[in-house]
Amino acid sequence: MGRAPSRSGRRAGGRQHVSQAVCDIADRRLAEYGEQRIAWAAREMPVTAQIHERFLAERPFDGLRIAGCLHITSETANLALALQAGGAEVTLCASNPLSTQDDVAAALVERAGITVFAIKGESNETYYEHIHRAIDTRPQVTIDDGADLVSTLHSDRRDALDGVVGGCEETTTGVIRLRAMAADGALAYPIMAVNDAATKHFFDNRYGTGQSALDGIIRATNILLAGKTVVVAGYGWCGRGVASRADGLGAHVVVTEVDPLRALEAVMDGFRVMPMADAAAEG
Known part of the structure; x- marks a missing residue:
């Protein structure tokens, strides 16, 4: 996966980070530790592992662009890897800057070639910049944790709505926001309320x-x-x-x-x- 040379970026949360053409993460040198953390989490996620293997064989998302605004942790990294195994082009940004694991973000970028925009402790301005950069990939499916990605698509980035076919939301807060949008006739594409699953x-x-x-x-x-x-x-x-x-x-x-x-x-x-x-x- 080709990348532009890294360059020094602004400071977020008191730490220097690199900014590349296809990612914005804290330090790609953390990738090895992040890879170990992802593997450790995978041991406690047998169902996700089975889905990963099934997706690898069936490739249900071949060529599909998926953008996720999620906690960038070892657990969601395994979700992203399963989607990638299914053929998806996956882009991630952080739904909560305080939960981002910088080593996991580095591993996803350096080891898996997944596009990530996430830095632990990033400012509010950088947070929304990262959401916009995820939307720049023109996703066809969205995965949200709090509905910030969907809300930005429907407000500031309506230019990217045409290609979106569906999405899912996993939080109570996000589902409440989306149901209000649906009641007003403002929701432009169907979204599965994962939050309501037993x-x-x-x-x-x-x-x-x-x-x-x-x-x-x-x-x-x-x-x-x-x-x-x-x-x-x-x-x-x-x-x-x-x-x-x-x-x-x-x-x-x-x-x-x-x-x-x-x-x-x-x-x-x-x-x-x-x-x-x-x-x-x-x-």
Whole structure:
């Protein structure tokens, strides 16, 4: 994959990055470590591995241009590699600059030849510049995490809408934005609400958020949860996951919930349920 020579670029997040004709990443020298990180994640993603092999044989996306505005991490890297195995020309930009793994971005560019516009800690200006550069590839399919790519296509880049045949969105926030656009008759192409899939609620919300929310609190505070009172606001999929994990770590869990059926479920799961005004005094 031909590239223009790299040149020194502006600083983003306090670090020098390279800017090339086909990518904008922090440091391509991080590719080796990024490749190892992607391989490590792949070991925990057997379904994606099976899809990768199937796509490699069937090539369902041969010649299709796909642009994704996603968290640039080792997990989504495996998704991008599966799409590429299916014949797609994949371009990625970051949906959240704070989650970008620069070594993964480097590995995707240097080892896989995937076009990436993502730098950890990039400014708001650079964030939208990267979305525009992804749109410059004239995608036929979009994959979004928050609907910023789709929103930009429908506002500032309507010149690129004609070739888009469909897309998907994986977040609640993004689906709400897109449904509002659809209700107004403004959505120019069909989008699949991946967020509404049952597996998404189970694995992402209940188990993923349930674990990562507590992991973030523990990392930030170094607090011991055993014996503490943890108040969980709401007993939806995320609330169920957080309550279950906190309980497993030895915390006393209190749930607040306005829906009577969910409140009853929380009680049957062994948690105390009370109004937020009362729970706030305990948690």
